[in-house]
Amino acid sequence: MDSSFTQVPLTIAVYPHFMDHCFAGKVVFPAVEALKILAGLIGERDFFTSAFAPGHMADARFNKFLVLEPGQETIDALCNIRPIDDTRISLSLATRFSSKNGAMTRIREHCTATFYAKTEPVPNLSPVHAHECEEPVFKVATDSIYSELVPFGPAFHSIKDELRLARSGAYATLKAMPDDPDDPFKTMLGSGFPLDGAFHAGCVWSQRFFGVVAFPVGFDKRIIYKPTVEHQDYTARVIPQYQTHGTLGFDIWITDKQGDLCETVSGAMMRDVSGGTITPPAWIREGIHSCSYFSA
Known part of the structure; x- marks a missing residue:
């Protein structure tokens, strides 16, 4: 395989439930x-000349939000x-945009x-992944999560019951919410909702123990061993690993009702992307007296 660079135009469908995926008052593509x-x-x-394993990916970066307009039906992308x-x-997903004076397209x-x-x-699964912890646990109700901490609309309320911190x-129970029936790639990596819900759990953990509203970057x-399926329930363990230069690192393990491992994410990076405007x-933070959790 050579090292040539190819650019392919894409038209991406915007499904109605995407309008529930919001940040700072804007709808953003998940x-x-x-x-x-x-x-x-x-x-x-x-x-690939050999078999392609779509669930094995690395070095993922979520560089810039892809903002959607109300009622938008498609995205012209590259x-x-x-x-x-x-x-x-x-591979990278990109869009074109014009400078403020319209003189340049980038x-x-x-x-x-x-x-x-x-x-x-x-x-x-090691014991730390397979079992609940024996530490004091702070419980957060789902209603509070999605009204005050991760204010997404109902289509992205992936955390069920209560979140345990x-x-x-x-530690979260997750629901694989329904995908749009017209989505041609809905089974490509399994449902994206459990991982999205695990990111929500990491965001809430970051708010409690570090006082920051951290979103995945x-x-x-990421390795998918058993693709998750819409309408099914899953369990997520979101395990803090490091903190450096304002970025929190986590490992994520998602299992099904039988305890089988469905997917893992190593080195999930989360940070405040609001510039400190969202707190x-x-x-x-009740009962938390220090932001210091990691030893280094």
Whole structure:
């Protein structure tokens, strides 16, 4: 596979439920949907000589929000494709935008990821992943999460019941909400709602233990072992790993009702993307006297 660079125009459907995915008063295209579109493009175009494993991706970055307008039905986008070798290919989802005076047109990348043509064996769940913690737990009701902490509309209320927070991580029951029936890529990576809900859990954990409203900006690696299915329930463990230069790092493990591992995310990066203009409500910090959690 050579190192040539290819740019492919795309028309992306905007489904009605996307209008419930909001940040700071703006509707933003979900990052999990962007990854699904990139994986679908690889599957359609047969880039690899070996078998393609759509659920193995790395070095994902959610560079810039892709803002949607009310009532918008499609997105005119570009996919930038850069083969790395016979087993890896890098793709990015981008759009064109004009300068303020309209004199120049530029490209803005929104999501980038490297996909691998290989699979990995399912790891054994260690006790920290397989069982609830024995630490004091702070419980947050779903209504409070989606009215005050992660103010998304009903279509993205992926966390069920209550979210359990401890210093060692966040523990959530997740619902794979229904995808649009017309989505051609709805089964490409499984449902994106469980991972999106795990990001919500990480956001709430960040608010409680660090006092910041942290949203995902990328991850080091994601592996899907058993694609999640819409309408089904899952369990997520969101485990803090590091903090550096304002970025919080987490590992995420998502399992099904049988306890089977469905997917993992290593090095999920979350940070305040509001420039400090959005802050947590005081009650989520109840009983917390220091922001210091990580040793380094």
